[in-house]
Amino acid sequence: MAAAALCWALRAARQVFPSPRTSQVRSYYVDWRMLRDVKRRKLAYEYADERLRINAIRKNTILPKELQEVADKEIANLPRDSCPVRIRNRCVLTSRPRGVKRRWRLSRIVFRHFADHAQMSGIQRAMW
Amino acid sequence: STSSVLSAEKDESPTSKDSTTEVASKKQEGIAETPKQKLLDIIGSMKVEVSYRKKLQQLKTREIKKQATKKLEGVDSESSMLQKTTEDTQRSKPLNPELVEAVSAVASSLPLNKKQTESELLAQLRRHEETTDKQKKGGTINIRNVISEMTVKRHSPAQKGVRVSSCISLKLDEDGQSIKPERLSPQSFDSRSLKVGRRLNIFTKASTETENALKTVSPPTIWDLEFAKEIAAVTAQPPRNGFEEMIQWTKEGILWEYPIDNEAGMEDDAEFHEHIFLEKHLEGFPKQGAIRHFMELVICGLSKNPYLSVKQKIEHIDWFQKYFEEKKEFIQEV
Numbered sequence: 001m002a003a004a005a006l007c008w009a010l011r012a013a014r015q016v017f018p019s020p021r022t023s024q025v026r027s028y029y030v031d032w033r034m035l036r037d038v039k040r041r042k043l044a045y046e047y048a049d050e051r052l053r054i055n056a057i058r059k060n061t062i063l064p065k066e067l068q069e070v071a072d073k074e075i076a077n078l079p080r081d082s083c084p085v086r087i088r089n090r091c092v093l094t095s096r097p098r099g100v101k102r103r104w105r106l107s108r109i110v111f112r113h114f115a116d117h118a119q120m121s122g123i124q125r126a127m128w
Numbered sequence: 129s130t131s132s133v134l135s136a137e138k139d140e141s142p143t144s145k146d147s148t149t150e151v152a153s154k155k156q157e158g159i160a161e162t163p164k165q166k167l168l169d170i171i172g173s174m175k176v177e178v179s180y181r182k183k184l185q186q187l188k189t190r191e192i193k194k195q196a197t198k199k200l201e202g203v204d205s206e207s208s209m210l211q212k213t214t215e216d217t218q219r220s221k222p223l224n225p226e227l228v229e230a231v232s233a234v235a236s237s238l239p240l241n242k243k244q245t246e247s248e249l250l251a252q253l254r255r256h257e258e259t260t261d262k263q264k265k266g267g268t269i270n271i272r273n274v275i276s277e278m279t280v281k282r283h284s285p286a287q288k289g290v291r292v293s294s295c296i297s298l299k300l301d302e303d304g305q306s307i308k309p310e311r312l313s314p315q316s317f318d319s320r321s322l323k324v325g326r327r328l329n330i331f332t333k334a335s336t337e338t339e340n341a342l343k344t345v346s347p348p349t350i351w352d353l354e355f356a357k358e359i360a361a362v363t364a365q366p367p368r369n370g371f372e373e374m375i376q377w378t379k380e381g382i383l384w385e386y387p388i389d390n391e392a393g394m395e396d397d398a399e400f401h402e403h404i405f406l407e408k409h410l411e412g413f414p415k416q417g418a419i420r421h422f423m424e425l426v427i428c429g430l431s432k433n434p435y436l437s438v439k440q441k442i443e444h445i446d447w448f449q450k451y452f453e454e455k456k457e458f459i460q461e462v
Contacts, residue, residue: 053447062422064462067455 034095037088040081047082051075162271167193170252227253398438404431409445419452419459 029035057063057071080086091100091107099108106114115123167190231253235246348356367373377383385392406427413423426448430441452459 049444049447053444053451056426057422057451060422062418062425064418064459066462067459070455070458 030093030095033097034090037090040086043079043082044084044087047078048084051078051082164194396437402438403441406431406441406445409442412449413452423448 029038054071054075058068058075060068088097089100089102089105090097091110092105093110094107096107096109100106101108101111104111104120111120114120115125228250231246231249234249235242238245367376374383378385410420410423410427413420423445426445430436430444433441
């Protein structure tokens with residue numbers, strides 16, 4: 001009986017706490033700008049549906065214009081950080097706002113550092 | 129009995145003393161089922177001071193008593209005894225005065241501590257009386273049932289305790305079982321098996337109700353989960369080869385399962401008609417007008433969207449319904 005309970009507990013543990021894929025190197029955000037960017041991303045995710053629907057009313061030729069103006073006001077009332085335009089794709093390791101390759105989420109300097117140490121899978125120095 | 133030994137030395141009348149011993153022995157024989165055993169016990173319990181002379185006397189008395197019992201097993205011997213003895217063999221609750229006389233004679237025959245030996249012999253006689261009374265009423269323990277199951281072991285170790293336990297060893301073929309087919313399970317003793325024999329019924333079987341009650345426990349606490357994680361971490365061995373590494377990765381989710389399932393992770397149970405035919409959700413809207421036109425466009429777009437689940441699409445439509453209900457007054461002004 002105890003063995004059965006233990007097996008159940010193990011299975012539950014595996015589902016709830018899957019074994020970690022990577023070990024965390026650092027437990028903080030690199031700088032405050034990165035933190036603000038994280039907040040914006042979260043809010044944008046929360047308000048994404050609402051924004052989509054209100055925009056669907058706004059960008060419309062069928063509905064009356066008064067309705068669309070009301071929708072304009074509504075969307076302006078939403079928190080400023082909820083719009084996705086404010087998100088900046090920063091480097092994940094250094095929080096560099098420019099020179100970030102989207103596929104790897106890394107700035108060019110970090111990317112070059114890792115590629116030279118052969119820590120980027122499938123990356124090779126170009127030579128032709 | 130000792131008097132009979134001394135009678136050889138003295139020139140007193142041996143018959144009377146023989147009769148007393150024989151009477152006493154006869155009574156003892158009537159008490160015990162295994163008279164030999166009982167006599168031995170009695171002799172053993174007799175507290176005579178240890179001396180070589182006493183030991184010799186004891187040995188001699190034992191032999192004489194054995195002879196006496198052998199004689200008394202016959203019916204004729206009893207009658208002859210009755211003829212010989214002028215005393216009555218009828219018993220009464222108080223000790224027989226003849227027995228008391230015999231006890232005093234025996235005590236006198238022994239050299240040391242006459243009074244002590246006399247009292248001890250009297251106590252012995254009283255005990256015999258009690259046991260005989262109990263037996264008459266049927267109150268004593270019936271040893272026959274216990275002894276019938278016993279078998280004397282031939283090879284018994286020297287120690288007394290082991291000998292006692294070996295005396296209580298049970299037969300193998302009592303329950304129709306034998307050790308040979310049960311050799312699969314390891315047994316601590318080779319000669320004596322643990323599973324053979326009648327049940328003692330000392331322990332009551334645990335009821336299954338308690339087991340079922342215990343199974344319906346509250347969901348595991350944080351400590352249980354932590355313990356489970358610890359066990360998993362300890363028992364998890366590093367992969368021995370590439371295959372085990374790939375297995376581990378697949379379990380973690382790093383590696384996809386092959387052959388690749390295009391719908392891995394997707395748990396959409398809805399059929400295609402639920403995705404496409406969304407007009408049934410448009411019942412709350414007016415059938416004419418711009419709003420209806422707008423909602424039909426919305427539905428057209430949603431039906432073409434493969435990334436949303438049916439639930440999400442319904443949520444969209446419901447939100448629009450609420451929104452337009454709130455703005456109804458405003459729309460009617462226009």
